[in-house]
Amino acid sequence: MEFIVDAQNIRKSVKSKNKNQPDIKILRDVNFQATAGEFVSILGPSGSGKTTLLRCISGLTRPTSGQVTIAGKSLGTSSERQLARLRRTTISYIFQSYNLLPALPAYDNIVLPLRLSHQKINRHDVKKLMDDFNFQAALSQYPAELSGGEQQKVAIARALMMHAQVIFADEPTGALDSLSRQLIFSKLRELTKFGVCVVMVTHDIEQASQTDRSLILRDGRLVQEFTHPSEQTLLEAMHLAEKVSS
Numbered sequence: 001m002e003f004i005v006d007a008q009n010i011r012k013s014v015k016s017k018n019k020n021q022p023d024i025k026i027l028r029d030v031n032f033q034a035t036a037g038e039f040v041s042i043l044g045p046s047g048s049g050k051t052t053l054l055r056c057i058s059g060l061t062r063p064t065s066g067q068v069t070i071a072g073k074s075l076g077t078s079s080e081r082q083l084a085r086l087r088r089t090t091i092s093y094i095f096q097s098y099n100l101l102p103a104l105p106a107y108d109n110i111v112l113p114l115r116l117s118h119q120k121i122n123r124h125d126v127k128k129l130m131d132d133f134n135f136q137a138a139l140s141q142y143p144a145e146l147s148g149g150e151q152q153k154v155a156i157a158r159a160l161m162m163h164a165q166v167i168f169a170d171e172p173t174g175a176l177d178s179l180s181r182q183l184i185f186s187k188l189r190e191l192t193k194f195g196v197c198v199v200m201v202t203h204d205i206e207q208a209s210q211t212d213r214s215l216i217l218r219d220g221r222l223v224q225e226f227t228h229p230s231e232q233t234l235l236e237a238m239h240l241a242e243k244v245s246s
């Protein structure tokens with residue numbers, strides 16, 4: 001099978017603040033694969049390494065060891081320039097903390113990646129996407145003037161405008177009300193129908209149960225995998241992971 005994301009034996013360690021302590025192992029030998037058009041969710045207790053895993057398999061962070069290939073390109077052997085190109089053309093990343101530029105209005109934040117990669121900007125498309133997301137504020141408003149949920153919608157729109165082949169989303173609907181959560185989830189689901197691969201970290205078991213595959217991370221290891229999981233199955237798996245998590 002052809003994988004659009006193929007990560008093998010990913011380990012990530014960081015130096016402990018206390019020099020006498022050994023390195024902290026955040027990820028321990030994780031293998032992760034996903035295909036075009038697949039919607040994969042990653043769940044796990046707080047601190048289990050979900051964000052670190054997403055950053056490593058998307059090329060935002062270099063793993064301590066292991067290989068990541070995205071759309072046939074090996075990230076380990078790519079130069080910073082090649083990685084930057086891959087991030088511009090193939091990958092989108094929705095940050096948990098939004099990462100909006102405070103000096104730019106919502107609209108300019110959304111189209112910034114298009115501007116940076118000299119792509120055509122269609123104001124109508126931006127407006128339509130934000131209407132689909134039920135965005136209540138004005139696109140001329142600055143991030144500081146927006147609620148957390150509205151900032152999150154801007155961050156998601158910025159990622160989707162790039163028409164990437166792979167979208168990595170770190171808790172994309174965390175700050176949203178239930179209607180907005182559903183709207184964003186439906187949009188991501190729709191993109192997978194066009195062959196986009198979505199890899200989403202979430203605490204939302206109901207949403208995860210609507211993805212194609214769910215992976216449970218515990219103490220830096222992928223410990224369980226469910227294809228077309230039910231809410232009940234995921235609840236039980238998370239309960240177990242939280243109980244035995246060190």
Ligand SMILES: Nc1ncnc2c1ncn2[C@@H]1O[C@H](COP(=O)(O)OP(=O)(O)OP(=O)(O)O)[C@@H](O)[C@H]1O
Nearest residue numbers: 014015024026044045046047048049050051052053
């Ligand atoms: N640069 C770093 N230096 C030291 N420790 C780190 C670093 N990055 C992450 N960690 C630690 O590694 C563990 C995993 O962090 P990570 O953010 O990946 O977990 P998570 O599962 O996404 O957590 P949450 O659900 O709370 O967002 C945590 O204990 C965190 O404190």
